[in-house]
Amino acid sequence: MDILELAFMQRALLAAFLVGVTAPAIGIYLVQRRQALMGDGIGHVALTGVGLGFLLNTSPVWVATAVCVVGAVVMELIRSYGKTRGDIALAMLFYGGMAGGVMLMSLSSSGSNANLTTYLFGSITTVSQQDIVAICILATFVILTTVGLRRQLFAICQDEEFARVTGLPVRLLNLLVAVTAAVTVTVAMRVVGLLLVSALMVIPVAASQQIARSFATTFAMAVAVGVLVTVSGTVTSYYVDVPSGATIVLLAIGVFVVLTMIATPLAKRRAETAAAAERCTLEETPAGPATDDVQV
Amino acid sequence: MEQPVISLRGATASLGSRPVLRGVDLAVHRGEVVALLGANGSGKSTAVRAVVGQVPLTGGELELFGTPRRRFRDWSRVGYVPQRTTAASGVPATVREVVSAGRLARTGLGPTRKADREAVTKALELVGMADRIKDSVNALSGGQHQRVLIARALAGEPELLIMDEPMAGVDLASQEVLAKALREEVARGATVLLVLHELGPLEPLIDRAVVLRDGCVVHDGPPPQAVGQHALPGHDHVHPHADPAAEPIRTGLLS
Numbered sequence: 001m002d003i004l005e006l007a008f009m010q011r012a013l014l015a016a017f018l019v020g021v022t023a024p025a026i027g028i029y030l031v032q033r034r035q036a037l038m039g040d041g042i043g044h045v046a047l048t049g050v051g052l053g054f055l056l057n058t059s060p061v062w063v064a065t066a067v068c069v070v071g072a073v074v075m076e077l078i079r080s081y082g083k084t085r086g087d088i089a090l091a092m093l094f095y096g097g098m099a100g101g102v103m104l105m106s107l108s109s110s111g112s113n114a115n116l117t118t119y120l121f122g123s124i125t126t127v128s129q130q131d132i133v134a135i136c137i138l139a140t141f142v143i144l145t146t147v148g149l150r151r152q153l154f155a156i157c158q159d160e161e162f163a164r165v166t167g168l169p170v171r172l173l174n175l176l177v178a179v180t181a182a183v184t185v186t187v188a189m190r191v192v193g194l195l196l197v198s199a200l201m202v203i204p205v206a207a208s209q210q211i212a213r214s215f216a217t218t219f220a221m222a223v224a225v226g227v228l229v230t231v232s233g234t235v236t237s238y239y240v241d242v243p244s245g246a247t248i249v250l251l252a253i254g255v256f257v258v259l260t261m262i263a264t265p266l267a268k269r270r271a272e273t274a275a276a277a278e279r280c281t282l283e284e285t286p287a288g289p290a291t292d293d294v295q296v
Numbered sequence: 297m298e299q300p301v302i303s304l305r306g307a308t309a310s311l312g313s314r315p316v317l318r319g320v321d322l323a324v325h326r327g328e329v330v331a332l333l334g335a336n337g338s339g340k341s342t343a344v345r346a347v348v349g350q351v352p353l354t355g356g357e358l359e360l361f362g363t364p365r366r367r368f369r370d371w372s373r374v375g376y377v378p379q380r381t382t383a384a385s386g387v388p389a390t391v392r393e394v395v396s397a398g399r400l401a402r403t404g405l406g407p408t409r410k411a412d413r414e415a416v417t418k419a420l421e422l423v424g425m426a427d428r429i430k431d432s433v434n435a436l437s438g439g440q441h442q443r444v445l446i447a448r449a450l451a452g453e454p455e456l457l458i459m460d461e462p463m464a465g466v467d468l469a470s471q472e473v474l475a476k477a478l479r480e481e482v483a484r485g486a487t488v489l490l491v492l493h494e495l496g497p498l499e500p501l502i503d504r505a506v507v508l509r510d511g512c513v514v515h516d517g518p519p520p521q522a523v524g525q526h527a528l529p530g531h532d533h534v535h536p537h538a539d540p541a542a543e544p545i546r547t548g549l550l551s
Contacts, residue, residue, distance in 0.1 A: 032387040152405060155397035158385045161378050165348045166401035166452065167371030205387065213432040214390040270435075 003238055011132045012124045016234040016244075018139040019188045019200060020227035025146040026184045027201025028219055029177055031209075032157040038075065038178075039198035042185045044094040045071030046194050047101025049186075050119045054108040060119070061134040061186055068182035071097060076178035080171065122193030122245030124234055131190055138187045145180045153177060154215055191230065192245040199249045200226060207256035210263035225255050299362035300325050301456050301487045302347055307356035309339075309346050316342045318511035319356070324456075329478075329488040329501050331519060334508035340491045341379060343508065344460050347489070348376050360456075372401040375454030379461045379491075383433045383444045391436075391444055392429045395419055398451035419450040422477045439470025446474060450481070457481060459490040463498070471497045495519060 003009050023039075030038050049067030053060030071093060078089050105116050118126060127135075146153070156163040156173050164170045181201075188197045208221030233248030302324040309317040316339045324330045332340040345351040347358065349365060358365040361373060375398070383394050398419070399412045420426045423443040428436070433444060442462060449457060457478075463471055475497040482488065482501060495502065499519060507515035 028387055032385050034386045036386075149405070151396065151403075151408065152400060154389075154393065155400050158389065158394065158397060159378065159380070161350055162376060162397070162448070163400070164350065165371060165374060165376040165378075166398065167369065168400055168404065209388050213388050213435075214430075215387055215393050218387050 003235065008125055008127070009238060011127045011129070012234055012238075012244075013231060015124060015127050015132060015135050015191050016230040016248075017227055018135055019191045020230035021223050022139050022142040022146075022184050023188050023197070023200035024204040024222035024226040025219070026142060026177070026180050028205045028215075028222055029146070029153050029157045030181060031202060031205045032154070032215075033160075035079075036202045037198060038072075038181060039185060039201040041075060041090060041094050042068050042072050042182050043189075043194040043197045045097035046182075046185050046189060047119065048097045048104065049101075050189075050194075051101040051104025051108070054110055054115070055104050057108075057110065059130060059134065061131055061138075061190075064189065065134075065138065065183060065186040067097075068185050069179050072178035072182035073175060076174055080174060118193075119189060120193050120195050121243060122189070122191050122196065124191045124237070124244040127190050135187050135190070138183045142180055142184050142187065145176060149173070149176070150219070191234075192248055196245045196249050199252060200230070203249070203252040203256055204229070207252070207259045210256070210259045211266065225252070229255060298326060300359075301328075301361055302489060303357070303359040303362075304343070304347065305357045307343070307346060307358060308354045309342055309351050310354055311342065311351070316511050317346065317353075320508070320511065320513055322506060322513070322516075324487060324489050326487055327482070327485060329482055329503050330490075331495065331498070331502045331505045332489065332491045332508065333493075333495075333505055338508040339511040340508050341460055342511075344458055344489060344491055348374065348458055372452055373455045374401075375449035375452055375457045377445050377449045377457070377459040377462050379464070380445055381438065381441065381465055383436070383441045383448075388432050388434060390429070391420065391425060391431055391433055391447075392416060394433055394444055395448045395451050398448035401452035401454070415453060416447075416451050419447040420444075422450055422480060423447045424473045424477075437467070437470075439466040442466045443470055443473065446477065450477075455486060457486055457488045457490075459488070461491050461493060463492060463496055468497075474498075475501065 004013075027036075027039065030036055046064045046068045049064030050060045052067060053063035056063065074093060075090060102116065117123075152168055152173055155166070155168065156170050157177070160170060160174075184201070185194070185197050188200060192200055204222040204225040205218065207225050208218050212218040212221055229248050229251040233251050234244055236242065236251075237244040237247050300323040302322065304320055304322040307317050307320045307322075308315065320339070320343055322330075322343065332343060334340045342351055346353055347360070353365075360368045361370065363370070395416050396408070396412075399408070399416060402415075403409075403412055417426060417429070420429055423446055425440065425443050425447060428440070433441065436444065442465070446459070446462060449459070462474060466474065478488065478498065479501055490498075492498065495505075502519045504517065505515065505519040506513055
């Protein structure tokens with residue numbers, strides 16, 4: 001296994017593994033509250049952070065993290081206060097972030113189009129020692145949050161109004177979800193790139209919910225699928241000279257298709273078992289309750 | 297006299313620029329079962345959502361267990377069933393997982409203990425769903441969704457149960473189960489405030505009915521007779537029963 005003896009590949013594989021764990025771990029909550037594209041929005045904003053990092057000649061990862069966190073908090077505030085034209089505000093944030101990044105990048109002396117591409121589409125083999133330290137610290141934060149507070153985050157993403165009446169600090173937890181998503185984007189940016197970050201938050205979750213029946217299983221399977229595709233995608237991109245980000249995302253879509261094909265006969269069998277168990281009850285009369293609420 | 301569990305005085309609230317509550321007075325005492333009735337748009341749902349703090353009051357006073365709403369923190373004493381047609385969300389979840397969320401009123405950010413898991417099972421037994429604990433909520437019927445949502449509120453072992461249209465879209469079999477569950481809660485000493493479209497199988501349980509019309513209380517007293525629902529002020533509900541002959545039989549069975 002000569003691949004494991006190369007320092008840059010060791011870093012690449014560690015980064016890939018951490019992205020495989022963290023992106024689906026926070027993504028499941030975003031999918032649960034039907035905010036699947038939030039990661040994409042944060043990815044756009046992150047580009048301004050990367051540009052700023054180049055302009056200031058500091059680590060793009062840390063500056064991007066700071067800018068992402070601010071962007072995600074603004075998005076969460078727009079969402080929770082439900083301003084009537086929230087979608088327009090979000091669009092401003094997305095495209096402003098993208099344009100700001102390109103502009104700052106071109107102003108900086110060290111930034112170039114080649115550099116821009118590595119952040120947009122990922123360049124896992126150029127992950128530096130400094131980057132990997134940042135990725136490890138940030139990934140630890142994401143894992144502690146998404147696993148440690150899973151019951152609370154499940155509740156606020158399942159039914160926010162109910163969660164507020166249980167007395168949970170819902171506003172704080174919502175902000176925590178936004179911040180964690182922002183941190184995950186910067187963890188994943190070197191591996192899959194800012195434009196493909198959201199794919200790793202959404203596709204493993206979508207794939208595992210084809211088969212899983214519980215939240216816990218969906219969570220575990222999504223992380224397993226995430227790790228499988230990021231690590232195998234990284235190895236593939238080493239042996240075959242292809243970009244890591246694109247390979248990983250295409251592999252994830254492949255897993256989704258395979259699991260969907262397995263799920264169809266499985267769901268059929270489950271439905272038959274359930275129908276056999278429920279035969280001769282009054283439950284399955286959809287016409288009854290529907291007519292009970294007729295208004296003229 | 298003992299402090300009421302819920303005390304709403306001169307409450308006003310608006311949704312957007314439209315006033316929905318225009319000076320509502322409502323007091324619910326310990327152990328009482330109060331039904332909030334009224335036509336669509338009468339403000340009954342807004343009234344209970346204001347009580348649980350989900351709609352801000354623009355005027356008037358609200359006290360829960362004798363504490364002004366602003367200073368009330370003891371949410372584990374309140375069980376809430378929001379108006380929903382489904383217990384599902386964007387990701388699969390089992391009945392146990394959804395109902396366990398109700399236990400957070402007790403555990404907060406802390407860990408789950410054996411007593412918490414037992415309370416979840418007990419709440420599901422109460423609504424007759426204990427055998428479905430491992431099933432996905434996506435596989436449930438409309439009435440079963442509502443039973444899960446009620447179990448979720450009961451899991452926190454609340455003293456006060458607030459339910460917003462718990463019988464909407466629920467088949468008759470599930471309505472009977474819910475009436476039985478509610479009867480047990482009331483026997484245990486729980487206080488109940490619920491929004492209803494019609495009294496249905498819950499009628500014998502209800503101590504008092506408060507009828508709203510255009511955001512004002514127009515009736516506060518004993519629940520109207522099931523057969524005399526049309527005599528209710530502001531009641532524009534059109535009975536769906538196709539066969540008028542079936543009506544007396546139905547009420548006879550349930551009262």
